[in-house]
Amino acid sequence: MTSNLKFASAASALLLASTAAHADCGIESGSVRILSNDFAALHAVADWASKCASDTVEVTRNQTEEHKNIQVPALSIDPATYTVAVVATNSIVPLMNDDLIRPLDELVAEHGQQLQDSQLIRVDGKIMAIAFMANSQHLFYREDVLAENGIDVPSTYEEMFAAAEQLRAAGYETPISSSYMPGWNLAAEFVNTYLGTGNDFFVPGTAELAINNEDGMAVLETMKRMTEYMSNDWTTFDANAQTPIWEADEVVLAVNWGSRASAYIADDSPAPEIAAATAFAASPAIGDGTTPTAALWWDGFTIAKNISDEDAEASFIAMMNGISPEMMAENQDLAVWLIDGYEPTRAATGVIDGLTKGARPYPMLPYMGLLHTALGDNLSEYLQGSESAEQAMADIEAAYTTAATEAGFIR
Amino acid sequence: MPHKTFLSFIWPSLVAMLLFIALPIVSVGFQSLYVEHEQVLVVGETCGPFGCTEEVSVDAAAMAALRAEQPAGQFNGLGTYTNASHLATDEIAEIFATSENFSEIRNRIMNLPFYKALIFTLSYTFIVTPLVIILGFIIAVAVNAVPAMLKGPVIFFSLIPMLVTPLVGSLVLFWMIDSRGIIGAALQSIFGDPSLSLKASPTLTWITLFVYGVWHSAPFAFVVFYAGLQTVPRDTMESAMVDGANRWERIRFVTIPYLMPLATFIALMQLMDNFRVFEPIIGFSAAASATSLSYLIYNDLRAAESPLFGSAAATSMLTIIGVIILLLPVLRQNWREFNRKT
Secondary structure, X not given: OHHHHHHHHHHHHHHHHHHHHHOOOOOOOEEEEEEEOOOXXXXXXXXXXXXXXXXXXXXXXXXXXXXXXHHHHHHHOOOOOOOEEEEEOOOHHHHHHOOOEOOOHHHHHHHOOOOOHHHEEEEOOEEEEEEEEEEXXXXXXXXXXXXXXXXXXXXXXXXXXXXXHHHHHOOOOOOEEEOOOOOHHHHHHHHHHHHHOOOOOEOOOOOOEOOOOHHHHHHHHHHHHHHHXXXXXXXXXXXXXXXXXXXXXXXXXXXXXXXXXXXHOOOOOOOHHHHHOEEEEOOOEOOOOOOEOOEEEEEEEEEEOOOOHHHHHHHHHHHHHHOOHHHHHHOHHHOEEOOOOOOOOHHHHHHHHHHHOOOEEOOOOOOHHHHHHHHHHHOHHHHOOOOOHHHHHHHHHHHHHHHHHHOOOOO | OOHHHHXXXXXXXXXXXXXXXXXXXXHHHHHOOEEOOOOOEEEEEEEEOOEEEEEEEEOHHHHHHHHHHOOOOEEOOOHHHHOOOOOOHHHHHHHHHHOOOHHHHHHHHHOOXXXXXXXXXXXXXXXHHHHXXXXXXXXXXXXXXXXXXXHHHHHHHXXXXXXXXXXXXXXXXXXXXXXXXXXXXXXXHHHOOOOOOOOOOHHHHHHHHHHHHHHHHHHHHHHHHHHHHOOOOHHHHHHHHHOOOOHHHHHHHHHHHHHHHHHHHHHHHHHHHHHOOOHHHHHOOOOOOOOOHHHHHHHHXXXXXXXXXXXXXXXXXXXXXXXXXXXXXXXXXXXXXXXXXX
């Protein structure tokens, strides 16, 4: 009996000690409820934010790929279901359109000493989000195969196609892969390539579409040539579907997401020789340009508007712990961190290369999502050869204009 | 049954139908008449990790005021129904005015998103439904002839396609028809064409979806017919045998007429189900070659960051109208039979 008692008191002492060790974020009380996408880097951030939990501070999280679809309804109610919404360049837009997130200027001044100026997302002078990682698509290539065939890493599409021809002669029937599945993925490839031309998607200051020009046509043509070097199954390629054909040694040049890079070169890859020979570079440039054809994305967090100031402060402090340099030190290779003191790892070389070569950000416009949908629905027939480029362009314009009119962006 | 007794039995079901079927349909119909308010846009400087740019953003405060005044949005009448993403009346008028021949008219109409989806939906419905009925009947007759000992296992295996969740079933088949999958690789070696891919060509994708539809629904028809077969009157069957009818004649003149009402029932269910075809398009990543009305609704609600409720509502209403038109002949036939009997 006494030994039992002793054990119980020792255990509770231990428990107390551990909560005490966790409660060093400097939050008095409050509730932190995090909504985010579901991948390794965000797990790490949420794990570190959870370390602020104590008897008076509650930290919960919902990490799901559905975050984009539930964030608006969840933040619309008062008090909001979540205090923190982790967003990306595109998913912050609906939250701002509906006025669901609060300006962070005061919180940054009070608790944000660790932040670099480049992490602050300012819209109209007000800080609306804190970015902590960057992502973009880029070129994945097989160092060994390129070296064997005496091919340099392609930096333009012309070089890419020349390399593909050479690889085909060397026995790689379908040397290229990219996420060309109709819908979101295919549209993202158009956006990437079009950004490389330096042109804008819309007439400045309006929602009027401006892609029906020489550059738009050049992008369509380039995309069609890409499909000629891909497996016939390209209409089903997304980031997941590309991995097995890469590991099966069927592809030498791929365009895929930077956040996938660490999995491609992981020690536990099912094809270790291929993983060891995989390297990364910026996406190729289009035409005579030098801008990599890839959109830069940031991931960051926002704080809900419909919550108490106490919860907002608690959430901000907990997230500061979530994106602290200490968190980054333990998770160097999970992402391209925008946090102070970041040293790029091997998996980050592709994104960093794109950044330094001047890739452009994904447009943070309220009607960009509508264009993205219109592109995703109307490119495949042209790429499959059943429609002309002019017709595809006309279809995109019609679909976008209809949607933008319904959403109230065009009169 | 006196009306009062009938009412006291039916009212819970009536209330549920009103609450969960009629009201939502009315609200969707209402929604389809409205579009978003005109957005108040402001131009300002947006800064981030990749530099600063002049960008347009929505004036949230001004929009909130507009929404408080008119929560449903802007009244648009039937504008959403007739726009280019739905019935496209203006576009069709222009196509008829400027096209030179019938095939041009057909091609240009087939290029409009709503009609493209409608054509696939109708093809799927009218190809899969009869095949399901025929195949289900053949399986039922065959299983009925199997020795009693084997019946249990045979029935179980025939039902498996229906037991599998549609999305999972289509994903399983999707990977089997991959050019590295067992079916895909087998077809390549049978036809001696290493570039053959069921996922690549639109025609083959359509056929794959039809085959999947039949595979998935045939067990339903089979179960219904098999139950019906157990009740075929033995004396009629025996007198047919005495009259010297062979096996085929017995099926043709006794079984089929007897099971006809069941065939009508299956046709009714399948027409409704197949007109709403959706999961296989997602499972087979087939949106490049085949879209259905349900897929259009999904796309409006899920593809963009901000859902297009009005557009999705309009497509939903058009789908309901489509189902009603499809079912009219079958329902009319039922009504006539009912009148004949009473």
